[in-house]
Amino acid sequence: MAGQIARALAGQIVAGALKPGERLLQDQIAQAFRASHVPVREAFRRLEAQGLVVTEPRRGVRVARLDPADVLEVAEIRAALEALALRHALPKFQPADIARARSAMESCIGKVEIVEWEVANRRFHEAITLPCGLPRLSASIADLHSASARHLFATWQTLGWQPRSDAEHAAILEAIEAGQVERGCGLLARHILDAGRALATALQGQ
Structure with missing residues (x-):
């Protein structure tokens, strides 16, 4: 209950x-x-x-009130934890995991409804981190995604968020498919941090 x-x-x-x-x-x-x-x-x-x-x-x-400092804190923690999860996940990736990530990535493209895009975006991030097989880490990441979604819904109309995010997802998946651990983790962390900074700036502008 x-x-x-x-x-x-x-x-x-x-x-x-x-x-x-x-x-x-x-x-x-x-x-x-x-x-x-x-x-x-x-x-x-x-x-x-x-x-x-x-x-x-x-x-x-x-x-809780929407605070730009909170947005940045969530982004920094997410970047660290998701990169850690991906580092553990990459050696365990199976073809089905890659297919799931690609499907989620493609479902983000062209979405104009923010709620639908956020669901697809979350599916992509889950697809590349859940194979880590670390349930406590995955649960912490899921909680942080809820906070991120709230920040996104409050600010998305002022952001040119979609094309850049789609391109970054593609680059992350390309690194994963090539087995490039450091590159993939670096791209993922930068993707999350850049999005957090954009959300914080937009929130500050409000």
């Missing part, structure tokens, strides 16, 4: 249905999910660990 509540609230926060600074009322959420306060409090802890909510003394739980 705590996982179900956390996923539902995370989806609303990422999509912008729950606004930055908005208070999350424990009683109201428990009633909506027909649950006790225990799983709601656990859901809040999970969301706080993902950087989606903050707990303030005497003020309760609120949706």
